[in-house]
Amino acid sequence: MFKFFLVKLAQLVPTFIGVTIVAFAFIRLLPGDPILLMAGERGISAERYAQLESQMGFDRSLVVQYLDFLKGLLHGDLGNSLVTHAPVMDEFMSRFPATLELSLFALAFAVIIGLPAGVLAAVKRGKTLDHTIMGVSLTGYSMPIFWWGLLLIMLFSSTLGWTPVSGRISYMYFIEPVTGFMTIDSLIAGDWGAFLSSLHYLILPSIVLGTIPLAVIARQTRSSMLEVLGEDYVRTARAKGLSNFRVIMVHTLRNALISVVTVIGLQVGLLLAGAILTETIFSWPGIGKWMIDAISRRDYPSVQGGLVLIAFIVMIVNLLVDLAYGVINPRIRH
Amino acid sequence: MSTISTPAAPGTFRYQLASFWSDFSASRGALVGLIFIVFILLVALFAPWVAPHDPAMQDRSALLVPPVWHAEGSWSYLLGTDAVGRDILSRLIYGARYSLSISAMVVVISMGVGIFLGLLAGYFRGWVETVITRVMDVVLAFPSLLLALGLVAILSPGLTSAMIAIALVQLPYFVRLTRAAVIGEKNREYVIASRLSGAGHLRLMFNTLLPNCMAPLIVQATLSFSTAILDIAALGFLGMGVQPPTPEWGAMLANAREFMGSAYWAVTFPGLIILLTVLMINLMGDGLRDALDPKMKRS
Numbered sequence: 342m343f344k345f346f347l348v349k350l351a352q353l354v355p356t357f358i359g360v361t362i363v364a365f366a367f368i369r370l371l372p373g374d375p376i377l378l379m380a381g382e383r384g385i386s387a388e389r390y391a392q393l394e395s396q397m398g399f400d401r402s403l404v405v406q407y408l409d410f411l412k413g414l415l416h417g418d419l420g421n422s423l424v425t426h427a428p429v430m431d432e433f434m435s436r437f438p439a440t441l442e443l444s445l446f447a448l449a450f451a452v453i454i455g456l457p458a459g460v461l462a463a464v465k466r467g468k469t470l471d472h473t474i475m476g477v478s479l480t481g482y483s484m485p486i487f488w489w490g491l492l493l494i495m496l497f498s499s500t501l502g503w504t505p506v507s508g509r510i511s512y513m514y515f516i517e518p519v520t521g522f523m524t525i526d527s528l529i530a531g532d533w534g535a536f537l538s539s540l541h542y543l544i545l546p547s548i549v550l551g552t553i554p555l556a557v558i559a560r561q562t563r564s565s566m567l568e569v570l571g572e573d574y575v576r577t578a579r580a581k582g583l584s585n586f587r588v589i590m591v592h593t594l595r596n597a598l599i600s601v602v603t604v605i606g607l608q609v610g611l612l613l614a615g616a617i618l619t620e621t622i623f624s625w626p627g628i629g630k631w632m633i634d635a636i637s638r639r640d641y642p643s644v645q646g647g648l649v650l651i652a653f654i655v656m657i658v659n660l661l662v663d664l665a666y667g668v669i670n671p672r673i674r675h
Numbered sequence: 676m677s678t679i680s681t682p683a684a685p686g687t688f689r690y691q692l693a694s695f696w697s698d699f700s701a702s703r704g705a706l707v708g709l710i711f712i713v714f715i716l717l718v719a720l721f722a723p724w725v726a727p728h729d730p731a732m733q734d735r736s737a738l739l740v741p742p743v744w745h746a747e748g749s750w751s752y753l754l755g756t757d758a759v760g761r762d763i764l765s766r767l768i769y770g771a772r773y774s775l776s777i778s779a780m781v782v783v784i785s786m787g788v789g790i791f792l793g794l795l796a797g798y799f800r801g802w803v804e805t806v807i808t809r810v811m812d813v814v815l816a817f818p819s820l821l822l823a824l825g826l827v828a829i830l831s832p833g834l835t836s837a838m839i840a841i842a843l844v845q846l847p848y849f850v851r852l853t854r855a856a857v858i859g860e861k862n863r864e865y866v867i868a869s870r871l872s873g874a875g876h877l878r879l880m881f882n883t884l885l886p887n888c889m890a891p892l893i894v895q896a897t898l899s900f901s902t903a904i905l906d907i908a909a910l911g912f913l914g915m916g917v918q919p920p921t922p923e924w925g926a927m928l929a930n931a932r933e934f935m936g937s938a939y940w941a942v943t944f945p946g947l948i949i950l951l952t953v954l955m956i957n958l959m960g961d962g963l964r965d966a967l968d969p970k971m972k973r974s
Contacts, residue, residue, distance in 0.1 A: 359813030370829050479961070483953040485905055487912045488928055488946025491935060499936050614818035618909055632821065633913060636828045648825055652816040 345667050349660055356656060364649040365410050368641050369403075419646035424638055429646035433628060438521025439509060440620070440627030444612045446543050447551035447619075452605060455555040459562025459601075464589060466567065474559065481556035486615055490549040490622035497545060504545050507624035511538040550619040554608040561604040565597040572596075599669050606662030610655045698966035705962020711955040719771035726765035727753070730922045734760035739938045755940040757931060763941060766922035767948050773923045774952070777838050778903035782896050784842040789849020790892065794880045796850065797857025804854070811847035819844040819902075820909055827915045837916040841906045845899045852895055856888035890967040897960035901953045908949050924949050 376393050377385065385393075394400050401409075413419065419429040455478075462474040498506045509523045510516065514535040516526045524543070527535035569575060570593055578592040617629035624630065628647060635643035700706055718725050734756065741748050742755040754764040792811075796804040814822065823840040830836030860866060861884065869883045910916030911925025919926050924945045931941035 355809045356812040356816055359809060360816050363813060363817075367825065367829065479957055480950070480954055483901065483905075483950055483957050485908055485925075485946055485949045485953070487909060487925075488942070488949065491928070491932065491942050492946065495935055495939055495942065610815075610818045614820040617818075617820055617824070618912070621913065632824070636824055637914070639828075641828075644825060644828060648817065648821065651818060651821060655818065656816050 342667065346664060349663050353656060353660060357653075360649060360652045360656070361411060361414060362407070364645050364652075365407050367645045367648065371641060414649065419649065420642040422635075422643045423640045424635075424643075429643050430650075432631065432643065433646060433650050435521070436626060436628045436631050438518075439523075439625060440613070440616050440629060442522045442524065443543065443546055443550060443619070443625060443627060444609075444616060446547040447549075447612060447615075448554060448605070448608065450547050450551035451555035451558055451608070455558030456562055456601070458555075459559040460566055460589070460594060462559070462563040463566030463570065471563075475563070478556040478559040481552045482560070484552055484556075486549055486552060487618045487622055489552060490545070490619060493545050493549060494622070505542050509539060509542050509626065510535060511542070514538055546619050546623045546625055549622070550612060550615050553615060554605075554611060557604060557608065557611075558601065562597065562601050565600045566593060569593045569597045599666070602669060603662060603666050606658065606665065609658040609662075613651055613655065695966050699962050702962040702965060704958040705965075708955040708957070708959030708962065711951070712959060715771055715952060715955075716775065718768055719775050722768050722772055726762075726768040727751070728762035728765040730761065730766045730769040731920060732761060734762075736760070739934065739941070741938070742940050754944050755938070757927070757941050758934055758938070761922075763927075763944055766927060767924070767944060770922040770924045770927060770945070771948075771952075773834075773917055773921060774904050774907060774949075777834065777907050777917075778900050780838055781842045781845060781903040781907075782900050784838070785845040785899065786849050786892065786896055788842075789846050790853050790885065792846075793850040793853025794857055794885065797854040797861065798876070798880050798884070800858075807850065808854070811850050814843065815847050820906060823906060823910060824913070824915055827910065832915045832918060834917050834921075837907060837910045841903050841910075844906070845903065848895055848899065849892065852891050853888060856891060857884050860884055860887050894960060894964045894967060897956055897963055901956040901960070904949065904953055904956070 376390060376399065399406070417430050419433075421428055422432055425432065458474050458478070462471045465471045494506055497504045505511070510527070514527070514532065516523065516530055516532065516535055516539075519526050519529050523539040524536060527539055575588060575592055578588045583592075613629070616625075616627060617633060619625065620627045620629035621633055628651065632644065632647045632651075634640075635647065737749065737752060737756050738760045739758055740752050740756040740760075743750055743753050748755065752762050752764070754762075754767070756762055757766070792807050796807040817825075823837070823844050826840035826843065827833075827836045830839065857880075866879065866883055870879060874883060907916055907923070908925030908928070911923045911927075912929045914926075914929060917923035917926055919930060927945040928942060931938070931945065935942050
């Protein structure tokens with residue numbers, strides 16, 4: 342197992358380096374000179390330009406600049422935002438918990454509904470229920486989630502007035518950030534009203550972000566359930582006279598879960614991509630909205646830093662998924 | 676289909692086609708999908724004749740007119756008008772041209788380049804394979820929409836950059852599939868026979884191997900077509916794709932957003948047509964997979 346882990350880690354190194362090269366190249370591929378970009382519309386004098394150029398190290402060779410960038414990266418230094426002048430790392434870290442909280446709720450929503458739906462569809466294969474569940478999940482899978490979000494806002498917020506439209510918590514509450522998770526922070530503060538408010542604000546965004554993962558999980562659960570249901574050991578279990586419920590839950594589902602867990606893990610990249618759209622619609626103050634704002638304000642260091650950090654997160658999660666898969670399914674290790 | 680009227684001999688291309696068609700048309704969903712796609716393609720192709728209005732024409736006397744089934748609706752604007760008095764139905768019809776043609780280009784580019792790189796990687800193995808797969812891993816490390824956004828920021832927002840960005844994001848899937856299929860086929864007898872009879876690298880790659888690796892690639896092409904429609908619309912929605920006043924579906928949604936409370940139709944219909952198109956392509960893709968995947972095939 343340890344060797345498996347080392348191999349996986351070693352395979353990650355080139356990708357890691359590749360990601361840093363892409364991020365390094367990002368600023369240099371932009372149309373226009375970064376210093377002129379930073380100077381903005383006021384322009385810049387030739388002396389100041391030369392001074393900034395040597396100060397920022399743009400007069401050195403690309404290799405030296407890249408190594409310098411790597412060194413900064415290893416120290417958690419991603420440069421400063423052009424807009425707020427705060428370190429990109431701090432900006433990112435202050436917003437990441439919001440995205441993580443939303444993603445976890447969305448994933449929970451997707452698993453809690455998608456898993457039973459998939460099992461049900463597999464058990465009722467070919468029946469109306471199966472067709473209905475699969476039809477609904479194919480629709481969910483095809484959903485333009487930015488439109489889905491707008492529809493739900495129109496229905497539940499504008500027409501029915503049930504849910505709030507934007508933000509993380511009602512403006513009536515101020516919660517001191519400790520973990521950055523609004524739900525946990527409000528519990529730490531002991532404010533029950535604030536906790537309920539933060540849950541209230543999470544409902545619609547979680548549904549919107551969770552829709553596509555839900556569909557993927559339901560489809561995957563159904564197909565791996567069907568695969569396992571055809572195995573000899575399931576037939577044996579039935580022949581032993583075990584109840585249908587026990588055969589499904591213990592003998593089939595447990596084995597079917599191996600591939601489902603992998604698929605759930607692989608949703609993380611999808612969730613982060615979906616978070617960009619969901620956060621834009623609901624004005625959720627996470628990294629998705631931050632990246633969109635950074636791109637539209639041409640705050641390139643923030644875009645660069647965000648790209649690197651998000652890619653790192655996705656890679657690490659994928660590594661963990663690989664490892665988890667190795668733990669659950671020993672056949673894969675070799 | 677007239678091709679099925681006379682039974683063809685097993686093993687011939689015509690037999691394969693007939694057997695594929697009978698598998699494909701066995702799924703009602705796949706047929707519905709196919710019919711819808713053909714319908715929307717025709718509508719897009721004949722947009723100037725089908726659309727009741729010019730998509731850019733602004734009728735100042737008819738701002739935010741509701742659809743025809745409302746009391747205030749008008750037969751002239753079946754699905755209502757937007758905030759500057761443009762006919763929504765006509766804009767959707769013209770929008771189909773953009774969504775479908777850009778997505779088709781995305782699939783052509785990423786499938787073409789992906790097949791080429793995948794063939795190289797699977798055929799030559801060694802360092803060629805290592806370099807290609809590692810580069811694809813890097814592309815996959817970024818969430819697709821984010822990478823597309825970053826690329827569009829570099830290339831400046833617009834139709835072409837959106838197309839290139841989304842094609843690049845789709846590329847790894849084609850490379851991986853082609854590579855895996857080539858590795859699976861490479862040591863089969865027919866390939867060895869072809870090599871022994873003196874076929875060169877190019878002939879082996881493109882004439883011998885590629886046709887036998889196409890099944891999963893065709894399925895992936897439909898998947899990537901529907902993903903491309905969604906991504907183009909998402910970029911348009913975020914203001915990074917096709918620029919207004921071009922009637923692109925995602926951009927129409929973005930424009931309609933501020934009138935969400937007063938004019939639901941301006942928001943509902945562009946999204947509905949995106950959903951329907953993507954859903955129908957996916958239905959067709961599921962049918963294709965069932966018909967082409969030998970594992971699923973009834974023996």
